[in-house]
Amino acid sequence: MSHQKNNNDDFLTAVGSAVLAWGVLAMMWATTTIMLAIFFLLKRPISRALHLERCSTSWSSTKLLYGPIKCLASILFLFVFFVTAKKLSATPTHVDQITVYMLALCAALPCGLLFNILHWMQQYAEDPAIQKKMAGIAAERYVQKLIEDFRKKDLPASRSLHGKLFVFNEHAPSEFSVEVDHMLITERNVFVIETKCKSGTLSARADSPTWKVSSPYGDTDMRNALKQVKNAIRVLQRQTALPCELIPLVAIKGNDVKIDNGPTNVLVAANLANVLRAFEHGKPHPILDPASVTALLLPHVNDDPAAMERHIERANAARARAEMTEIVNAASIR
Template sequence: MHPDHITNENLVSTDFARTEKARFLQSITRSKRTKTVYLAPGIPAHSVWMTDVSAMDRRSVKAQLAGRGDYRVAWWELNCLIHRLLKPRASLEHVMYAFHTRHHVITPSRSPDWNWPMISGARSEPLDKMAPSLACVALSVRYNNQRETIMSHKKNNNDDFLTAVGGTILAWGLLAMMWATTTIMLAIFFLLKRPISRALHLEWCSTSWSSTKLLYGPIKCLAGILFLFMLVGASRKLSVTHAHADQIMAGVLKLCAGLSGGLLFNILHWMEQYSKDPAIQKKMAGIAAERYVQKLIEDCRTKDLPVSRSLHGKLFVFNEHTPNEFSVEVDHMLITERNVFVIETKCKSGTLSTGADFPTWKVSSPYGDSQMRNALKQVKNAARVLQRQTALPCELIPLVAIKGNDVKIVDGPTNVLVAAEIGNVLRAFEHGKPHPILDPASVIAMLLPHVNDDPAAMKRHVERANAARVRAEMTEIVNAASIR
């Protein structure tokens, strides 16, 4: 657009622009040193300040500018700044100034929708001495600051997202590596689990896992790390195409060290598994109770019954390897000069109602009520079988010793007792027969031929016991039914 065609009506005169007038007037300054004119859109020409004229109309401004030889004036159709004022969300990215060093003129880039006038001036001086329009700079700086802030927030959000994704991937990668390492170690030593567990008594050692896991846990982790690093090191040593003898030896040593760490890891892992298995812990509690009662019996023998003999944890098998084979398991037998005691050990805690004729006994504890089989009937049956099959010269005395926490026995006979009182009960029965009638050595000789320590015999005994328990439960159901 030619300068002669520009009038005040071509300039924006809106409420918003008028409210911004004061701010623009502060930005439109004059400099006596450089004598540079600053013009901004939306501001009437008579409000523009110059070096030596405080106010003038549009024609005077053009005349003044045209009369100065050190200025060049260019007029362009442009709406960038007013567009920014009226639409704050609009982008200023396409507002660019091309500095033409040959003519020393500041030229804005064009856009098809620019339709507002703007007057810009430039001195015919070196480019680095030119003073840009403060109005343009003010808006550009504000926009750039806002844009930098937005971009910074976006960058921070992107960084946070990438950090979260990277952390998640790293965590899953570590878990996958741990799982793979554990699987490899368990697979390598899988076939050795049973023999190693039996040789090292890991099931029994697992009872102390809860009190020692703070020690065993870190050792287990270190053993796994040792296995991983030694295995990687050994593979690198042995994977060389032309490996020397020293490299092969170093690889073999690392492999042995890694396998040792893997074995230690497996041992601790198996212990942890056993400690979380209720069946194994119940079995171990029963074994602990039997060992406790065995110690009490041996102490009583040493102190009060030096001539007596004892058997612990024995399986008596009769008619072995025949269709009529049957067996009796006895926790403890004590043969004195006056009596033969058959002792059954149970591990229970709480208050027990132990009626002699009750099919089951009630157990009340802080953890709730439960039922258990009548252990007195069980030991009576074992005593009858032993007396009948071995033709012992006296009647066997059945005892039930219960080991547990806060054990109380109510409504039961005296031969159902707390394990800690077994010494007193044994002495009481011995005191009732003042004259010796038995030879403990000969009684042991009659019993030992029927003792069988073969695991296969114990397995058959367990199968028969389970079948008998099922039959007894079915019989109880039938007997408890009301038919008529």
């Protein structure tokens, strides 16, 4: 009898613990939902103003600091919020009391905002798509710095363009565009540089439609970036009548990057200055005016976000058509 009673007690204890745990989880979920709902409309403008997507890249190294701050901010805000709601619901409530409670609530609002900012940052940090985008942006900034440092040291008369969209036949049905990560215009060459963020070993054959990327996390495929930049070069040369041939380069930024079976203009980003210097050395005499070449390009540069949206739509449509064509060409009919 005693043994059965002990079993019943253990069962009740287990059930009680489970109910308590689920209750705590429900309270945490309700708390988070309330906090996020209050500041929902502010997410996009605040995220853009504070560059939260970029800040999220450091979340893994700062979460031990931000985690407790986030919890304390939520507790303080909700405590003041519910106490104020309870006091205001009581009758009668004097005007001076209402004023005090409303001031207390306003003082607690920054805590709620802080909670949401940290929560949004954590969401961005856990979103693979956003982290991939931020890694790409960081790689482009890294290459941009390499180019600018090289210019200042070796080519002070050169010009550079970074992250530019070139639009042709704008607003016409035949509108088309190309996006260029970097252009370096010197007195001897015009370089068009595509930046990619990849880690591991790249099998970068110039004529292959895709490149294989091998890393400790497995093998993946990426589009042939050299063909991509060559396509952009063909458009620029045809539409802008540049006085020289453009040189395509692909700079790969990542961890333990190695280029296998690739041409010398597909390179590890850290070696970019050496490759640029080699091409410059191949033409000992100046043949270009960087300012004049830049003047031919600038009229086609478009920084309008709407133009970029149209460019992305066209690029996605072209990619979808290419994938369907590849499926058809790879089919075995007979």
